[in-house]
Amino acid sequence: MMSYLERPWLKFYPKNIPHEVEVPEVSMTSLIDKAIRAHGGEVALIYLGTKITYSDLGRYIENLASALSKQGIRKSSVVAIYLPNCPQFVMAYYAIQKLGAIPTAVSFLYTNREIKLQLSNSGAEFIIMLDLMYEKMKPLLNELRINKVMLVSMMHFLSPVKRAIGSLLGKVQKPSIPAGEPVLYLDKMLEMPSTGYPEAEISPKDDAASIVYTAGTTGLPKGITITHYNVVASMTITDAASGDLYKSRDTQYLLAYLPFFHVYGQIVLMTGGLSMGKTLIVIPNPKFEEMLKLIDKYRIAVFFGVPASFSIMIKYIKSGKFKLNSLRMCSCGSDKLPKNVSEEFKKLTGVDITEGYGLTEACGGVAGPAIGQEVRYDTLGTPLPSTLIAIASPEKDEFVPIGEQGEILVHGPQVMKEVWKDPQRTAKYFATIGGKKWLRTGDLGYMDPDGYLHFVERLKEVIKYKGFQVFPKELEKIISEHPAVGEVAVIGIDTPRDYQIIKAFIVLKEGFKGTKKEEITEWCSRSLAPYKIPKEIEFMESLPKNRMGKVMRESLRERENGLRKGNNSPPPGSA
Structure with a gap:
């Protein structure tokens, strides 16, 4: 074979x-520089109707790199970006890399505990963040002694007309930032012409281009070091x-x-x-x-x-x-x-x-x-x-x-x-x-x-039931084929008896809200061995998902553990 x-x-x-x-041994930013030179007058970004050309993108990146250099950002500095998708994210990301520094983007889904872990573990010394989040984040930044903060307004690249309409309709949130607060404003830095900055020597195979945090197989966020060569x-x-x-x-x-x-x-x-x-x-x-x-x-x-x-x-x-x-x-x-x-x-x-x-x-x-x-x-x-x-x-x-x-x-x-x-x-x-x-x-x-x-x-998702291995994806595939099922997630729930109970969480389609749990069980029995059939079924209005739309099974497990805490009675189906 x-x-x-x-x-x-x-x-x-x-x-x-x-x-x-x-694979050429060049820096990641050299790819962007090449595109800027080749497509100067063409549109790089469209943001809520505003168009930004490749030439303008390049100018903004250079201006911001110069401004960050003046703030002490240098090769190997770690700079956190805490922004939703917007032009300023793009500009900040490549400006940081221009200096040989390392961006680490923070998920908007993270709790304060997870944000603290990422900022602390990465060693971020500077953060570029949404102005609307500043007051909420300030205690954490003070605790971590991150005193270099650059704020971003989502309004900056909106046309004057859209800004005015947004204000009239009350759709524009205004940040509450006390006067004299020691912060910088990225949008001002974008408009300040570059006065140059030290050009970093990049070793593509060794130097990090980005630290991307992921839960991976352990559940604890960890920083994945992606080099310029990797990208x-x-x-x-x-x-x-x-x-x-x-x-x-x-x-x-x-x-x-x-x-x-x-x-x-x-x-x-x-x-x-x-x-x-x-x-x-x-x-x-x-x-x-x-x-x-x-x-x-x-x-x-x-x-x-x-x-x-x-x-x-x-x-x-x-x-x-x-x-x-x-x-x-x-x-x-x-x-x-x-x-x-x-x-x-x-x-x-x-x-x-x-x-x-x-x-x-x-x-x-x-x-x-x-x-x-x-x-x-x-x-x-x-x-x-x-x-x-x-x-x-x-x-x-x-x-x-x-x-x-x-x-x-x-x-x-x-x-x-x-x-x-x-x-x-x-x-x-x-x-x-x-x-x-x-x-x-x-x-x-x-x-x-x-x-x-x-x-x-995922190896960590495999359910262990009385000596058998059960794969949630297999069960989800079978259950999702039932005409009443819109979405489904299957997890294993720990028990005191050293095995797990299989539970299915189901979102029913419109028009099928009267479906009974017994109908799902009977459907499963046609295609699954008896030990694979969920012992518990719960109908839900929606499944918990992350920003990528991926079902968060861990949230379901935490929910179940919380509900069962202190309940010493045998779990359903354990006889």
Whole structure:
């Protein structure tokens, strides 16, 4: 049988897709500089109707880099960005990198505890943040002794007319910042001409371009160190796998609604789009009906999303108000796409949703169907150029045979350097097999004989029930096929008896609110072994989700643990 190192997937690559790419050893900002020079007069960003050209973007980046340099930001300084999607995020991100400093974007979903952990762990000495959040954040900043604060107004790039209308309608919130407060204002810095700054010498393979925080497999946020080389490799590989797709003017506009604090929005959309000279329509607060209007208005051909994006879009598409005849490709990441969502979207739009596989620790995508490659439903495509994927034992540093389940491993130039300031966690992330260093993903899956990757479950999500292993994704797939089910999440709930109880949380479709739990149980019994059938079912109005639209199973587990705390009675179904 062929081994992973023999790359069985290559025989399915289209002829125009290279097996390997040459990754230039340059800084990440050199990609943006190149795009600015090549596309100067073209539009880089559209923000609530305001257009910003590549030339203007370059000028703003230079002005801000000069201002930050005067504030003592230098090579290896860590600067936190606490902003929603907006032009100032883009400008700050690349200005920081111009100085050889390191941006770390803070999630707007984080609690104060999580924000404190990230700011403390990263060693951030400066923060660029939304002015409306300043008063709330001030005690924490004082506690951490972060005394360099630069505030951003979401109003700065709005036209005078929109500002006036917003004020009249009461839609404009005004920050409450006491006079004499020791803060800087980024919007003023953007308009101050650059007086120059020390040019940083970047070592692409060693120097961090960004520290991206992710919960990963442990539940505790950790900083993933992404180097300049990682990002350039990711861009080069994506471009190679895309064939001629992005060379067409039909793909000029991209909806930048996925949050920039997440690797999908930050690397794939923001940096990927700008490095190719595309126009990003920057959306701070996604509203899907408005986004569908933008798809028609700008004749958008390529749309990046997560499963929740497509589920919500379907509801609005059914109204018949949108043409969407410009769409050529829809790409889904971050979580497994339910089959019924994929089929319904194809029926309504005529467009297939292609699924890929990526992770923060590998700077975005590592597998997916290349342009022109056969798309096989229920797979995540094949490894991208210059990328190896293998399946190994979760407990040992050894491969399992092709076709068998195990932990997904990745080897390639886009794989992270390290966990920030944590050698022990870094060591746990990697395995050396076959003379190569592999990233352990914490995901369970398998590769079929043709080299297509199949995702099974996050290792930490596997439910252990009376000696059996149960995969929530398998149950969710079966339950989601019931005609009454809109959304579903399955978790394992710990019990005092050293096994877990399986519970399903279900959101019913409109018109099916009278569905009984027994109907779901009976449906499951047709396709699942008795030990896999959920012992508990709860109907909910909605499932908890993060900003990426991914169901937060951890929130459901915490909720259940809270409800059951102190209840010593045997759990349902434990007899």
